[in-house]
Amino acid sequence: MTAWSPEEIAIAQENLRRRREAEYRAREAQRQKALQALRDAAPRVFPRFPAVRRxxxxxxxxxxxxxxxxxxxxxxxxxxxxxxxxxxxxRALEEESGETVGLVELTGDSPFASRVRESGEVIYERQNPDAEGSH
Known part of the structure; x- marks a missing residue:
């Protein structure tokens, strides 16, 4: 087995770095696309579900x-x-956004729910939620 020269190792390392960078850029573009798809779908979907407050x-x-x-x-x-x-x-979120959605309901003040409320991005908030029950 032949040993790699320092130049060959440097070339291989640079190729690997470029490949990882390209993969990161592709994943980041996919992430941005998914975020925007859900942001765009939110005002079309959530108003159809009066129980959703946020x-x-x-x-x-x-x-x-x-x-x-x-x-x-x-x-x-x-x-x-x-x-x-x-x-x-x-189903509506997936159809409107074209993305695979993991949907969870937040109940109570569990550590998980608190973490989502603190660090999540609000994409929908029902205006005047108390008015829903007054009709």
């Missing part, structure tokens, strides 16, 4: 460089959805 993007899609090769976009909602509305909302 919705957040969270997870790896909100952190540059953290998205994997086949990500889903994590969306959390505040509000009590029926099982039918939960699945209808999930």
């Amino acid at each position: 919705a957040y993007l969270f997870g790896s899609v909100t952190d540059p460089g953290q998205i994997g090769p086949a990500p889903d976009v994590d969306v959390a909602v505040e509000g009590a959805l029926s099982p039918e509305d939960y699945f209808a909302l999930w």
Whole structure:
């Protein structure tokens, strides 16, 4: 087996660095596309579900460089959805955005819910939520 010269090692290292950089740029572009798709879908989808008071993007899609090769976009909602509305909302988000969505309901003040509320990106907030029940 022949040993690599310092020049060959340097070339290989540079090629690897370039490949990783290109992969990072591609994942980042995918992340930005997914974020924008959900931001755009939010005002079309959430008003159809009166139980939803607020919705957040969270997870790896909100952190540059953290998205994997086949990500889903994590969306959390505040509000009590029926099982039918939960699945209808999930389907509507995926259809409107063209992205794979992971949908979770935030209930109570669990550490998870608190973390999402603190670090997630609000993509929808129902205006005058108390007015919903007054009709």
